[in-house]
Amino acid sequence: MNPPEQLPRRQMIKTTAAAVAGTALAAANSVATADGGTSKMLRIGVISATNRGKPQARNGHTWHFAQYFHPTIDLDAFCKFVDPGSAEFFRKYVRHPRCTFDQLPFPDTRITHYYDANPKDAADFAKAFPGVQVAPSVAELVDQVDAIWLGDASGYGDDHFDLVAPGLRKGLPTFCDKPIGETPAGTRKILEFARRCKTPIMSSSLFRHEWGTEAALRMRDSGEFGPIEYMVASLQSGYTDNGWMVYGQHPAWMVVTLMGAGVEAVSLYARGNAGHARVTFADRMPADIWYGRPNTPFIYNHTEVHFQKRKFEYSPAIEGDFWYGHHYEMFRMAATFREMVKTRREPIPHQEILDVTAMIHAGVKSRMEQSRLVRLAEVM
The missing domain is CATH 3.30.360.10 (Dihydrodipicolinate Reductase; domain 2)
Structure with missing residues (x-):
């Protein structure tokens, strides 16, 4: 089944309207709630981990997974940066207005800052997702966001603690990708540090x-x-x-x-x-x-x-x-993290x-x- 071709006209209109409305709302610093009040716009800082010190250009766990937090995309620019398969995936599913699960784009999140060890890769991300700023360092990023997403597509986790510790220390809810901390000792170090800082942390597989x-x-x-x-x-x-x-x-x-x-x-x-x-x-x-x-x-x-x-x-x-289905599991992981940011309740037991x-x-x-x-x- 190809969902963009199968959804009925009423659903198409509904989800297209949701996409347009979500994009407009995200331009503000707060969003309207059902009771007529407002809630805070959640500023997400995204960090790209390295693979043994080597930057991960087009890190799929940031370019694919974290992008759900940002309502706007320059799809033409995105498709020029990525491989043909990813370009087709985004056009047909991830950013298709009829594949929103009645939830996307999130009305109260946006990626405000992106850090990569290679500034050019970060600049490319900012071109693909208008409104994102390149962060010169992790230290500068954590001062300007409400939550942290550390994405690691193919690295081993050896740099995770250094990348997430500044945000955890400030109490910023954090997603730390697998393999979190590389070793059991490294995993325990991150989890115990988060616990001492009383900061919610999430790690998970798709x-x-x-x-x-x-x-x-x-x-x-x-x-x-x-x-x-x-x-x-x-x-x-x-x-x-x-x-x-x-x-x-x-x-x-x-x-x-x-x-x-x-x-x-x-x-x-x-x-x-x-x-x-x-x-x-x-x-x-x-x-x-x-x-x-x-x-x-x-x-x-x-x-x-x-x-x-x-x-x-x-x-x-x-x-x-x-x-x-792949689009769905990526969306659900992002939605789970968003819920943790809003409630500060960890969805996954440390053990x-x-x-x-x-x-x-x-x-x-x-x-x-x-x-x-x-x-x-x-x-x-």
Whole structure:
């Protein structure tokens, strides 16, 4: 299904009007509320992490994920800066006036400042998203915003603490991308610093916000189908040792999202471009992770949830359309962060965040030691 072609005329008019109205509202410093009052316009500062010190030009976790906070885009400029696939994705879905989920653009957010270690990359972002200013430094950025979004598409997290600490210290609600802090010690350092500063923090994988994941959580919480007895979280991209450190986080996140914190141990075996991990709990049945799952046809990621009375499986797609589903999961992650900024209530338990990092490092140790079960306590 191609949503831009399938939505009825009434919906098209409705969402187009919402897009125009949202753009106009965002030009002000405050927005009207339903009761006739006003609420503060939330100024979002976006920071692009590096990959081992190298700037990430066109960082997808800022150019794609964070852009939901900004109502305006120069789509022609954006499409000149990015690859053809991203340009088509934005034209057909992300910035299409009939693909707003009746929520976009957010009426009360805008990106006011953008920091990148390469000022030219930041300047390009500002050209693509009119109204954004280039921040010369993180220190200057945090003085002019209400919340921080740290995006990291392919880095390892070694620079995360230095990039988010100034904002956390000032009490600015912060999104810190995965792999947060690189190591279990680095993850703990960021989380404990946020706790000491009494600043809400969020870290997450996009997989947590899929349409299917939300449905699975509703099934779990309703109790209608009994408890989750087993699950398989799969990522079909080919396994590599370095890839496990960054992208293995996605299926690991899926496990803790659906089964909760409390992972006890991980065993990781890899052969060729396929990696398989067994995740155990002290009080629950295990879960399996495939990174490089052999599968035909290709599905970027796939999840099976085995409830006591039902098996539920899904991919990011909505009604068979991967790109519409991908747009949805990006939007939902941004919406979750926006809600945290407004309420200062953290949506994700710290222990789940820490468990994911520890699962990845336990997997590394396991692979080096004949795939034995490695307890998370060994790498904490």
